[in-house]
Amino acid sequence: MGTLTDPHNLLTVLEKDEWFSSCASELKQALVRDAKLHNYAAGEALYREGESARYALFCVIDGAVQLTNALHDGTPSLLVYLQPYHWFGDIALIDGGPYIRDAIADMDTQILCVPIQSFSHWLDEHPKYWRDIARLSINKLRVAYQVIGEPGALHHRLARRLWLMAQGFGSRTQNPSLQLVVSQEHLAQMMGSTRQSINAALAKLEGLGLVGQGYKSIEVHDLQSLLNHANHLDVGDSSGRS
Incomplete structure (x- = not known):
């Protein structure tokens, strides 16, 4: 990962994210100009809920990050599982408030961290780029609306969640990833279910030929068929194509 200290190489890998690639060159340069690459060990917190924001934005370069929320009994609830090259942290940047979730490295993870003070100052001098920050947040809101109140049985809702994960939650x-590195335990936390129920739902999807299971991994065989199933269409029905 040492080659990523070269700004050109860093910009090249960041282009794999659709939001970043759609931004103007001036904004891209501003994002990486003062940014630092930080390494986090598995289980280490990038930040905790309620902490004042030190960084404007984060981007997963290598590894994975869990965004979690503590339930009433103190157990963590996994909200979303972020993998390369997902940007996050935009809420604190926009409203100036503290972080609203815990962000935990799920494995040895490298994160690009954009300092909030210098980047916020730059945005104030270039206000037209606040629209791009808003686009980043709205993309997440669109995904949230797809997840909230998902209809159907668990295997339908799991199909949609896997479809979203394959597309990096937007x-x-x-350039979706058909090989998902995620455990059944993580899926259970995200879906508010049990590992046993997730195992049964995955078996249902596997029996339909939609996915294949490996060790802490899931291979998506056909994204459109997976979405069709999430929308309660027959696996072979093409009427649900978007």
Whole structure:
């Protein structure tokens, strides 16, 4: 990962994220100008809920990050599982408030961290780029609306969640990843279910030929068929194509 200290190489890998690639060159340069690459060990917190924001934005370069929320009994609830090259942290940047979730490295992870003071000052001098920050947040809101109140049985809702994960929750719709590195335990936390129920739902999807299971991994065989199933269409039905 040492080659990523070269700004050109860093910009090249960041282009894999659709939001970043759609931004103007001036904004891209501002994002990486003062940014630092930080390494986090598995289980280490990038930040905790309620902490004052030190960084404007984060981007997963290598590894994975869990955004979690503590339930009433103190157990963590996994909200979203972020992998390369997902940008996050925009809420604190926009409203100036503290972080609203815990961000935990799920494995040895490298994160690009954009300092909030210098970047906020730059945005104030270049206000037209606040629209791009708003786009980043709205993309996440669109995904949230797809997840909230998902209809159907668990295997339907799981199909949609896997479909979203394959597309990086909207960050790589043009270049989706069909190999998902995620455990059944993480899926259970995200879906508010049990590992046993997730195992049964995955078995259902596997039996339909939609996915294949590996060790802490899931291979998506056909994204469109997975979405069709999430929308309660027959696996072979093409009427649900978007």
